[in-house]
Amino acid sequence: MDDDRPQFLPWQADILQRALSLQQQQHLPHAVLIDTPGEQDITGFGRYLSMLLLCDNPSGLSVCAVCEACRMMQADTYADFNLVTLEHNEKTKKLNKNINIEQIRKLIHEVNLTRQYERMKIALIYPAEAMNKSSANALLKTLEEPAARVLIMLVTHNPGHIPVTLRSRCQSWSINPPTREQALNWLREQGVEDATATSYLQFASGDPVLALELQRNDYASLVAQFKSSFSQFLRGELSVSDLCRGLLSAETAIIRRLINMTLNAYCYQSSGVDADAESRSGADRRSAQALLELRHRAQYQLQVEENNLDLQLQLEDVLISLKQILSRRLI
Ligand SMILES: [Zn+2]
Structure with a gap:
């Protein structure tokens, strides 16, 4: 398999399938809250899901990687996709702890601009629990009056930390944690021997992505x-x-x-x-x-x-x- 090709983790497949089916039935909601296990950065998954929904020729759960949307998504130049995430503070160079209101205002502005392409517009906010109160309030208005053909995805490790007013306006999707077998198989594919995988899974409370990081x-x-x-x-x-x-x-x-x-x-x-x-x-x-x-x-x-x-x-x-x-x- 081509390593540069964007991929997803096996236990994320159900959510990809669900999103794709809803899209095919033209039942995609305008806002979803995706709750994901573990603590590792999953911006890659959010991007993959977006790419899959934008791709002109997906095959099963795989993106074609060659259509206009895929190529631009991979080059991070697709104008109708916006990612809002934690930014580095310009002065201290440290990662901000919050997604601030300026970021959300900018996103809302982008979401309301005319689409550049025929496909839908996607806004991805991760980690959504990092929005502070004013950011969440600002986003609320956009969720109450959704623009046409826009999907807003909030991805979080802590759904309980998202204000209930926001949660109630999103469809909730959960990524289930991997089974032990899925975790062991995946670690094996990454070249980790079973005995090592078993002890590292214990260190990582069953989270294979964390287990791999710890092993490395x-x-x-x-x-x-x-x-x-x-x-x-x-x-x-x-x-x-x-x-x-x-x-x-x-x-x-x-x-x-x-x-x-x-x-x-x-x-x-x-x-x-x-x-x-x-x-x-x-x-x-x-x-x-x-x-x-x-x-x-x-x-x-x-x-x-x-x-x-x-x-x-x-x-x-x-x-x-x-x-x-x-x-x-x-x-
Ligand atoms: Zn494609």
């Missing part, structure tokens, strides 16, 4: 190395700064995941779910509470953007607190 970052080695350094740190054989320095070569998102996973594991252990009687003393109940608080605090503390001194300081703080809680538990 050699997450298992990072976990093994961290486990061993963390035990040394608990025994007082390694300083907190050396412990953190060992982690900081990894990407921030990966470090955050590792720390969350570690804290979750301790929280689970101290919850009593899998513990024997001797690990459920009164002192343990207090450390269980302290662990839960630390996990909550760490989620905020580690929300720094890049690997820098700030991250190292926050990491050190979290790990020192964890050591204190664990050493109290041993008394």
Whole structure:
């Protein structure tokens, strides 16, 4: 298969089929809210779905890749397709946390312009949950008075974070998470051996796209190395700064995941779910509470953007607190 050809993930096929069937029956709604599992960027899927609906000669769920719409969509020059997503702040160069009202106003303007081609116009908003209140309000008016032959697609990982006023004006479509078999097959196609795939799927709570990303970052080695350094740190054989320095070569998102996973594991252990009687003393109940608080605090503390001194300081703080809680538990 030609690798440059746009593709979709097997578990996204149902939604593509549904969209295509509705289009064939001329029953496509003017607005849809697509809720998708996982946390990985799925702009590619949104683009593919748009391309499929615009393609002159789709075959099954495959785009032809050669018609005018396909070629322009691939070159990102198709005038009747608009993508609204998180942008980088010009000053700080960091990714904005919100889709702001200017972006939505611009989109509404584009949507109301005369179409350049015979096909419908598509507006894709992803991640839709990143629209702030004023953006959502601005979009609401457009959803209430839809322009002809325009499809507005909101794609989200968190449908609960979309205002109900918006949700109620969209048809809701859900992409189901992959089955274990689909996940394993897909990872096999990406060249990941079954045993590795199984352990990485566990790290990724069943999400194969995340599992692949973790595998490419050699997450298992990072976990093994961290486990061993963390035990040394608990025994007082390694300083907190050396412990953190060992982690900081990894990407921030990966470090955050590792720390969350570690804290979750301790929280689970101290919850009593899998513990024997001797690990459920009164002192343990207090450390269980302290662990839960630390996990909550760490989620905020580690929300720094890049690997820098700030991250190292926050990491050190979290790990020192964890050591204190664990050493109290041993008394
Ligand atoms: Zn085509």
